[in-house]
Amino acid sequence: MRKKSIQHQMDGLVALLLLGVFAACVLAVLLTGAGVYQRLTERDQAAARLELRQEGDVWLADGNWESGGAYRLTAQAVDSGVPGLEAVRVAVEDSGGAVLFAVDVTWQGEVDSRG
Numbered sequence: 153m154r155k156k157s158i159q160h161q162m163d164g165l166v167a168l169l170l171l172g173v174f175a176a177c178v179l180a181v182l183l184t185g186a187g188v189y190q191r192l193t194e195r196d197q198a199a200a201r202l203e204l205r206q207e208g209d210v211w212l213a214d215g216n217w218e219s220g221g222a223y224r225l226t227a228q229a230v231d232s233g234v235p236g237l238e239a240v241r242v243a244v245e246d247s248g249g250a251v252l253f254a255v256d257v258t259w260q261g262e263v264d265s266r267g
Contacts, residue, residue: 222247
């Protein structure tokens with residue numbers, strides 16, 4: 153009878169120990185995930201912050217690619233060549249000033265800048 157009692161106590165201790173190990177693993181995963189989530193949100197918020205400023209007739213915004221390289225976004229009014237048709241050239245340059253891509257955006261009439 154005494155052996156069964158000791159065996160039941162040992163089984164209870166093993167189960168309690170396994171439960172503690174499981175809880176510690178869950179806590180470690182949650183803390184690791186929380187740290188990764190915090191770093192991702194900080195990175196995304198930093199990437200989303202572009203300060204738009206005007207220098208003469210050119211609008212500029214500087215930022216960084218996720219790979220670490222700097223870029224500059226420019227928007228400048230250009231002549232569309234068609235009366236009544238407005239045009240803006242939007243370009244993205246790397247840190248050395250090389251144009252990565254550029255596009256001319258045209259429209260006719262008033263533009264509602266309120267979104």
